[in-house]
């Protein structure tokens with residue numbers, strides 16, 4: 735590995751920071767000396783495990799329960815960040831859920847829950863972040879989307895639509911804030927081994943693996959590398975793009 739870029743004195747807000755991909759992203763930022771505000775939905779056990787595993791960085795992170803789809807909770811989160819931290823430098827919109835069903839069988843709630851968390855959550859968090867970042871004329875926003883946004887995937891109309899919506903939001907916001915030195919990009923992980931896909935049956939997982947040209951699932955760390963790159967100085971001229979980390983999907 736080359737020399738790791740440091741994020742010393744930067745504040746990084748990560749949604750879904752306590753499990754899976756978000757947890758790896760948070761860990762890498764902690765190793766790179768950043769201050770982390772990690773948000774999660776309600777799994778306190780996972781949050782406690784994160785805290786235990788990262789005890790060595792205890793003075794540089796806090797974990798907060800906040801539903802990213804709830805306008806009031808997100809507003810309260812940002813009031814706290816504005817009061818406590820000198821700036822907000824990086825936002826990673828990573829919180830995401832799936833509620834799979836064929837569209838003909840998909841309930842209104844399955845549709846709404848996924849759109850609310852994945853897309854409305856991204857909007858609410860990005861809006862508040864941009865207001866803070868504009869004050870300092872600096873910022874990096876990274877939204878975690880998915881290749882299904884452009885490929886489609888049976889049983890995931892709600893999820894695919896929410897992820898395609900994130901890409902469109904990213905490209906639009908990138909144009910709106912470019913002159914404030916705020917970049918907005920997506921990272922698009924392929925199949926990554928996390929709780930997110932752990933529930934699937936083994937035959938299905940084997941089938942998915944065959945779809946990946948590299949014939950393996952990715953790791954949360956491999957996604958985190960791409961996020962740290964886009965958050966760093968080397969990516970200063972990159973905005974409105976989607977960086978796929980998918981083994982060639």
Ligand code: NDP
Pocket residue numbers: 749750751752753754755756773774775776777778780800801802803827828829830831851855878879880881922923924925926927928929930931
């Ligand atoms: P996990 O299910 O492992 O973790 C999800 C995290 O998001 C948890 O920390 C969870 O909190 C949090 N979260 C969920 N809903 C909310 C909410 N409403 N408000 C705040 N936090 C919330 O997911 P992954 O790590 O696998 O996925 C992370 C992102 O990557 C998602 O956006 C997903 O769509 C995307 N992705 C994942 C792929 C994969 O193969 N794993 C492939 C492509 C994209 P809690 O623990 O409290 O529930």
